[in-house]
Amino acid sequence: MDGPSHFHTQKGYELAGGSPLTAAMEDYLEMLCRLCGTEGFTRVHLLAERLNVQPSSASKMVDGLKREGLVKAEKYGLLRLTPRGEEVGRYLLYRHGVLHRALCLLNHTESELEQTERIEHFIDRRTVENLARLLERYDLPPR
Structure with a gap:
């Protein structure tokens, strides 16, 4: 049996994993990949609609994905994945x-x-x- 020092809470495992992406960020990126797959871009309101969230919440999450270098925003509200985001x-x-x-x-x-x-x-x-x-x-x- 594993010793007590090998057990962590879920949050402990997340922190030990070292990934900068949260589960929510992964959900948004996964949906962005689906939406961008056909035309190469999408918009915040479509992302929000597909994930059943408010556009303001989607916009905030997109900002986080931009900071991680996974998404770029362009003129007229277009969102595109970066090569790393793809x-x-x-x-x-x-x-x-x-x-x-x-x-x-x-x-x-x-x-x-x-x-x-x-x-x-x-x-x-x-x-x-x-x-x-x-x-x-x-x-x-x-x-």
């Missing part, structure tokens, strides 16, 4: 897809969106890759 966003979409497929397989359902959204921020890359390999064995292609 890279991180694509991984977040991949992680979401792998976890969603695994949960649907496990629970014999068509959608496990809520569970996926709750879990995806707390799973590491190694586990995501191992889940992807497991899904390949079940011959479940990405959705």
